Amino acid sequence: MKFICDFMLGNLSKYLRMCNFDTIFIKNIEDDELIKRAFDTNRILLTRDRRLSERRIIKEKNIKTNLLKSNCVEEQIKQIEDILKITFNLDLKRCIRCNEPLYALDKEKIKDLVPSYIYKMNNTFLQCSCCKKIYWKGTHVDKMRNFFNSHLSGRI
Numbered sequence: 001m002k003f004i005c006d007f008m009l010g011n012l013s014k015y016l017r018m019c020n021f022d023t024i025f026i027k028n029i030e031d032d033e034l035i036k037r038a039f040d041t042n043r044i045l046l047t048r049d050r051r052l053s054e055r056r057i058i059k060e061k062n063i064k065t066n067l068l069k070s071n072c073v074e075e076q077i078k079q080i081e082d083i084l085k086i087t088f089n090l091d092l093k094r095c096i097r098c099n100e101p102l103y104a105l106d107k108e109k110i111k112d113l114v115p116s117y118i119y120k121m122n123n124t125f126l127q128c129s130c131c132k133k134i135y136w137k138g139t140h141v142d143k144m145r146n147f148f149n150s151h152l153s154g155r156i
């Protein structure tokens with residue numbers, strides 16, 4: 001399931017990526033371009049903008065659109081889960097910054113790229129194919145898990 005988020009849903013787009021949902025988010029995108037990309041790449045359009053969601057072109061092109069009712073990311077997630085019958089589960093396989101897949105790195109190769117205590121304490125390192133950001137399971141995953149636990153109780 002792939003998504004495209006309108007400009008108001010930057011925070012939500014990070015959660016979607018954390019759960020390995022392929023998600024486009026572009027800050028300063030025009031509505032027409034947003035709709036075009038949703039159509040061209042067959043994505044579900046997530047929006048807070050009722051006017052946008054009711055545009056004729058959306059119906060004509062049969063673009064799946066979810067109008068989110070809340071500004072609160074927990075409520076947004078719950079609404080998406082309800083409508084699409086999916087569950088948000090933390091699954092670190094996608095860069096949170098740029099949506100690209102993460103690749104496992106040989107531990108040897110990153111010795112000089114992360115702080116030495118991080119290097120010593122972790123065995124699994126992942127890197128974004130685009131921005132080259134390095135993720136490691138310890139800190140990053142714990143941080144995200146806490147994030148989810150505090151926002152979505154009983155999850156993960």
Ligand SMILES: [Zn+2]
Binds near residue numbers: 128
């Ligand atoms: Zn990246």
